[in-house]
Amino acid sequence: MDYSLEQSVGFMLGLTHRKSAALLASQFKPYDITTEQFSVLFNVNRSEGVNQKEIAALVFKDQPTTARIIDLLEKKGWVERRTSEQDRRAYLLYITKEGRALIDILVPIERAMNKKLAEGIPEDQMEAFKHTLSLINRNL
Template sequence: MDRYDLDGSYGFLLGKAYRRMLQLLSARFKPYNITPEQWTVLCRLQGNDGISQKELAARADKDAPTTTRILDALERKGWVRRETNAEDRRSFGVYSTELGVKLAKQLIPIELQTLRDAAHEIGEDQLIQFKQLLRQISRTAESLQEEEK
Protein backbone atom coordinates (compact mmCIF):
# COMPACT_ATOMS: atom_id res chain seq x y z
CA MET A 1 0.00 0.00 0.00
CA ASP A 2 1.21 3.48 -0.83
CA ARG A 3 1.98 5.81 2.01
CA TYR A 4 -1.04 7.88 3.07
CA ASP A 5 -0.48 11.65 3.08
CA LEU A 6 -2.28 12.71 6.27
CA ASP A 7 -0.98 16.27 5.86
CA GLY A 8 -2.95 16.51 2.61
CA SER A 9 -6.22 15.41 4.20
CA TYR A 10 -8.67 18.29 4.48
CA GLY A 11 -10.05 16.66 7.62
CA PHE A 12 -6.60 16.79 9.22
CA LEU A 13 -6.06 20.35 7.97
CA LEU A 14 -9.44 21.46 9.39
CA GLY A 15 -8.55 19.95 12.76
CA LYS A 16 -5.12 21.57 12.75
CA ALA A 17 -6.53 24.99 11.85
CA TYR A 18 -9.19 24.61 14.56
CA ARG A 19 -6.59 23.73 17.20
CA ARG A 20 -4.37 26.68 16.22
CA MET A 21 -7.32 29.10 16.32
CA LEU A 22 -8.38 27.66 19.67
CA GLN A 23 -4.88 28.17 21.10
CA LEU A 24 -4.75 31.77 19.83
CA LEU A 25 -8.20 32.62 21.16
CA SER A 26 -7.43 30.91 24.48
CA ALA A 27 -4.36 33.11 24.90
CA ARG A 28 -6.32 36.26 24.10
CA PHE A 29 -9.19 35.30 26.43
CA LYS A 30 -6.89 34.28 29.32
CA PRO A 31 -6.94 37.74 31.00
CA TYR A 32 -10.74 37.44 31.16
CA ASN A 33 -10.67 34.00 32.83
CA ILE A 34 -12.82 32.37 30.16
CA THR A 35 -12.13 29.53 27.75
CA PRO A 36 -13.27 29.47 24.12
CA GLU A 37 -15.58 26.57 25.05
CA GLN A 38 -17.20 28.70 27.78
CA TRP A 39 -17.29 31.66 25.41
CA THR A 40 -19.31 29.69 22.87
CA VAL A 41 -22.04 29.05 25.43
CA LEU A 42 -22.00 32.60 26.83
CA CYS A 43 -22.10 34.07 23.33
CA ARG A 44 -25.00 31.85 22.23
CA LEU A 45 -26.90 33.00 25.30
CA GLN A 46 -26.69 36.68 24.36
CA GLY A 47 -30.11 37.89 23.22
CA ASN A 48 -31.64 34.54 24.17
CA ASP A 49 -32.27 34.95 27.89
CA GLY A 50 -34.51 32.26 29.32
CA ILE A 51 -33.56 29.71 26.68
CA SER A 52 -33.69 26.13 27.91
CA GLN A 53 -30.45 24.41 28.74
CA LYS A 54 -31.28 21.80 26.08
CA GLU A 55 -31.79 24.44 23.37
CA LEU A 56 -28.63 26.26 24.44
CA ALA A 57 -26.67 23.01 24.11
CA ALA A 58 -28.02 22.53 20.58
CA ARG A 59 -27.19 26.09 19.55
CA ALA A 60 -23.69 25.81 21.01
CA ASP A 61 -23.25 22.41 19.33
CA LYS A 62 -22.41 20.77 22.66
CA ASP A 63 -23.77 17.65 24.32
CA ALA A 64 -25.85 17.93 27.49
CA PRO A 65 -23.14 16.90 30.01
CA THR A 66 -20.61 19.31 28.48
CA THR A 67 -23.16 22.14 28.52
CA THR A 68 -23.97 21.43 32.17
CA ARG A 69 -20.27 21.50 33.08
CA ILE A 70 -19.76 24.78 31.21
CA LEU A 71 -22.85 26.38 32.77
CA ASP A 72 -21.65 25.31 36.22
CA ALA A 73 -18.36 27.16 35.59
CA LEU A 74 -20.10 30.23 34.13
CA GLU A 75 -22.50 30.33 37.06
CA ARG A 76 -19.64 30.10 39.59
CA LYS A 77 -18.02 33.08 37.86
CA GLY A 78 -21.26 35.06 38.08
CA TRP A 79 -21.84 35.33 34.32
CA VAL A 80 -25.03 33.27 34.05
CA ARG A 81 -27.84 32.06 36.24
CA ARG A 82 -30.26 29.17 35.84
CA GLU A 83 -33.88 29.26 36.91
CA THR A 84 -36.26 26.35 37.14
CA ASN A 85 -38.89 26.40 34.42
CA ALA A 86 -42.27 27.04 36.08
CA GLU A 87 -44.03 24.83 33.50
CA ASP A 88 -41.54 21.96 33.64
CA ARG A 89 -39.61 21.76 36.89
CA ARG A 90 -37.15 19.31 35.30
CA SER A 91 -35.84 21.98 32.93
CA PHE A 92 -33.99 25.23 33.48
CA GLY A 93 -34.03 28.57 31.74
CA VAL A 94 -30.58 30.11 31.37
CA TYR A 95 -29.98 33.84 31.72
CA SER A 96 -26.96 36.12 31.35
CA THR A 97 -26.21 38.25 34.35
CA GLU A 98 -25.18 41.89 33.96
CA LEU A 99 -21.57 40.73 34.36
CA GLY A 100 -22.08 38.12 31.62
CA VAL A 101 -23.51 40.67 29.21
CA LYS A 102 -20.66 43.08 29.97
CA LEU A 103 -18.08 40.35 29.42
CA ALA A 104 -19.65 39.28 26.12
CA LYS A 105 -19.48 42.88 24.88
CA GLN A 106 -15.77 42.93 25.75
CA LEU A 107 -15.01 39.58 24.13
CA ILE A 108 -16.81 40.00 20.80
CA PRO A 109 -14.26 42.52 19.46
CA ILE A 110 -11.41 40.27 20.64
CA GLU A 111 -12.82 37.27 18.78
CA LEU A 112 -13.46 39.35 15.65
CA GLN A 113 -9.91 40.74 15.72
CA THR A 114 -8.51 37.24 16.21
CA LEU A 115 -10.38 36.05 13.12
CA ARG A 116 -9.17 39.07 11.11
CA ASP A 117 -5.59 38.53 12.28
CA ALA A 118 -5.59 34.83 11.36
CA ALA A 119 -7.08 35.48 7.90
CA HIS A 120 -5.34 38.75 7.03
CA GLU A 121 -3.70 37.23 3.95
CA ILE A 122 -6.99 35.86 2.57
CA GLY A 123 -9.33 37.93 0.40
CA GLU A 124 -12.92 38.60 1.41
CA ASP A 125 -14.32 36.60 -1.53
CA GLN A 126 -12.17 33.63 -0.55
CA LEU A 127 -13.35 33.86 3.07
CA ILE A 128 -16.99 33.90 1.96
CA GLN A 129 -16.42 30.85 -0.20
CA PHE A 130 -14.47 29.13 2.59
CA LYS A 131 -17.34 29.62 5.05
CA GLN A 132 -19.83 28.28 2.49
CA LEU A 133 -17.67 25.20 1.96
CA LEU A 134 -17.30 24.61 5.70
CA ARG A 135 -21.07 24.84 6.16
CA GLN A 136 -21.62 22.38 3.32
CA ILE A 137 -19.09 19.90 4.71
CA SER A 138 -20.71 20.20 8.14
CA ARG A 139 -24.23 19.65 6.76
CA THR A 140 -23.13 16.67 4.69
CA ALA A 141 -21.24 15.07 7.58
CA GLU A 142 -24.26 15.59 9.85
CA SER A 143 -26.57 13.97 7.27
CA LEU A 144 -24.24 11.02 6.88
CA GLN A 145 -24.02 10.62 10.65
CA GLU A 146 -27.83 10.60 10.93
CA GLU A 147 -28.10 8.01 8.13
CA GLU A 148 -25.60 5.75 9.88
CA LYS A 149 -27.48 5.76 13.21
Protein backbone atom coordinates in the same frame (compact mmCIF):
# COMPACT_ATOMS: atom_id res chain seq x y z
CA MET B 1 1.27 5.28 -2.16
CA ASP B 2 0.98 8.98 -2.98
CA TYR B 3 -0.98 10.21 0.04
CA SER B 4 -0.04 12.96 2.46
CA LEU B 5 -1.87 13.28 5.75
CA GLU B 6 -0.94 16.96 5.80
CA GLN B 7 -3.07 17.44 2.66
CA SER B 8 -6.09 15.64 4.11
CA VAL B 9 -9.02 18.05 4.53
CA GLY B 10 -9.87 16.57 7.93
CA PHE B 11 -6.27 16.87 9.13
CA MET B 12 -5.98 20.45 7.84
CA LEU B 13 -9.29 21.47 9.47
CA GLY B 14 -8.23 19.89 12.77
CA LEU B 15 -4.84 21.57 12.74
CA THR B 16 -6.35 24.94 11.87
CA HIS B 17 -8.99 24.57 14.58
CA ARG B 18 -6.42 23.64 17.24
CA LYS B 19 -4.16 26.57 16.30
CA SER B 20 -6.97 29.12 16.22
CA ALA B 21 -8.55 27.77 19.44
CA ALA B 22 -5.17 27.97 21.22
CA LEU B 23 -4.67 31.56 20.05
CA LEU B 24 -8.15 32.60 21.15
CA ALA B 25 -7.74 30.75 24.47
CA SER B 26 -4.55 32.71 25.18
CA GLN B 27 -6.36 35.98 24.47
CA PHE B 28 -9.30 34.99 26.72
CA LYS B 29 -7.06 33.78 29.58
CA PRO B 30 -6.83 37.19 31.33
CA TYR B 31 -10.64 37.15 31.59
CA ASP B 32 -10.72 33.69 33.24
CA ILE B 33 -12.85 32.13 30.50
CA THR B 34 -12.20 29.30 28.05
CA THR B 35 -13.34 29.23 24.43
CA GLU B 36 -15.91 26.54 25.33
CA GLN B 37 -17.29 28.67 28.17
CA PHE B 38 -17.38 31.67 25.81
CA SER B 39 -19.41 29.67 23.30
CA VAL B 40 -22.02 28.84 25.94
CA LEU B 41 -22.05 32.37 27.38
CA PHE B 42 -22.39 33.87 23.90
CA ASN B 43 -25.34 31.62 23.08
CA VAL B 44 -27.09 32.31 26.39
CA ASN B 45 -26.68 36.03 25.66
CA ARG B 46 -28.06 35.61 22.14
CA SER B 47 -30.96 33.35 23.13
CA GLU B 48 -31.91 34.34 26.66
CA GLY B 49 -34.55 32.18 28.30
CA VAL B 50 -33.42 28.95 26.64
CA ASN B 51 -32.96 25.73 28.53
CA GLN B 52 -29.80 23.71 28.97
CA LYS B 53 -30.79 21.18 26.30
CA GLU B 54 -31.19 23.95 23.70
CA ILE B 55 -27.80 25.44 24.60
CA ALA B 56 -26.17 22.00 24.29
CA ALA B 57 -27.58 21.70 20.75
CA LEU B 58 -26.41 25.23 19.84
CA VAL B 59 -22.81 24.59 20.97
CA PHE B 60 -22.64 20.95 19.76
CA LYS B 61 -21.81 19.57 23.20
CA ASP B 62 -23.43 16.75 25.13
CA GLN B 63 -25.75 17.72 27.98
CA PRO B 64 -23.47 16.69 30.90
CA THR B 65 -20.58 18.77 29.49
CA THR B 66 -22.92 21.71 28.88
CA ALA B 67 -24.28 21.39 32.44
CA ARG B 68 -20.74 21.56 33.87
CA ILE B 69 -19.96 24.67 31.81
CA ILE B 70 -23.21 26.34 32.88
CA ASP B 71 -22.46 25.49 36.53
CA LEU B 72 -19.09 27.19 36.17
CA LEU B 73 -20.54 30.24 34.43
CA GLU B 74 -23.17 30.50 37.16
CA LYS B 75 -20.51 30.20 39.89
CA LYS B 76 -18.54 33.02 38.20
CA GLY B 77 -21.70 35.15 38.21
CA TRP B 78 -22.09 35.38 34.43
CA VAL B 79 -25.31 33.41 33.94
CA GLU B 80 -28.24 32.53 36.13
CA ARG B 81 -30.82 29.77 36.11
CA ARG B 82 -34.42 30.79 36.67
CA THR B 83 -37.35 28.45 37.17
CA SER B 84 -39.62 28.33 34.14
CA GLU B 85 -43.07 29.78 34.75
CA GLN B 86 -44.56 27.17 32.38
CA ASP B 87 -42.81 24.18 33.96
CA ARG B 88 -41.61 24.50 37.56
CA ARG B 89 -39.22 21.56 37.04
CA ALA B 90 -37.37 23.32 34.22
CA TYR B 91 -34.71 26.00 34.45
CA LEU B 92 -34.16 28.70 31.88
CA LEU B 93 -30.84 30.47 31.36
CA TYR B 94 -30.22 34.21 31.48
CA ILE B 95 -27.07 36.25 31.22
CA THR B 96 -26.22 38.57 34.12
CA LYS B 97 -25.08 42.17 33.86
CA GLU B 98 -21.50 40.97 34.53
CA GLY B 99 -21.83 38.31 31.84
CA ARG B 100 -23.06 40.85 29.30
CA ALA B 101 -20.17 43.19 30.16
CA LEU B 102 -17.75 40.30 29.58
CA ILE B 103 -19.38 39.49 26.21
CA ASP B 104 -18.90 43.15 25.25
CA ILE B 105 -15.16 42.70 25.87
CA LEU B 106 -14.73 39.22 24.35
CA VAL B 107 -16.69 39.57 21.10
CA PRO B 108 -14.34 42.27 19.73
CA ILE B 109 -11.36 40.05 20.65
CA GLU B 110 -12.94 37.13 18.78
CA ARG B 111 -13.78 39.36 15.80
CA ALA B 112 -10.22 40.69 15.67
CA MET B 113 -8.91 37.14 15.64
CA ASN B 114 -11.21 36.26 12.73
CA LYS B 115 -9.94 39.33 10.92
CA LYS B 116 -6.36 38.15 11.52
CA LEU B 117 -7.24 34.68 10.19
CA ALA B 118 -8.53 36.24 6.97
CA GLU B 119 -5.56 38.61 6.56
CA GLY B 120 -4.28 38.70 2.98
CA ILE B 121 -7.15 36.56 1.68
CA PRO B 122 -9.37 38.29 -0.89
CA GLU B 123 -12.97 38.68 0.30
CA ASP B 124 -14.40 36.58 -2.54
CA GLN B 125 -12.05 33.70 -1.63
CA MET B 126 -13.04 34.01 2.03
CA GLU B 127 -16.74 33.85 1.12
CA ALA B 128 -16.08 30.80 -1.10
CA PHE B 129 -14.16 29.19 1.78
CA LYS B 130 -17.02 29.81 4.23
CA HIS B 131 -19.45 28.38 1.71
CA THR B 132 -17.28 25.30 1.25
CA LEU B 133 -17.02 24.83 5.02
CA SER B 134 -20.81 25.02 5.34
CA LEU B 135 -21.11 22.32 2.63
CA ILE B 136 -18.59 20.13 4.49
CA ASN B 137 -20.58 20.63 7.72
CA ARG B 138 -23.77 19.68 5.92
CA ASN B 139 -22.08 16.51 4.63
CA LEU B 140 -21.15 15.61 8.19
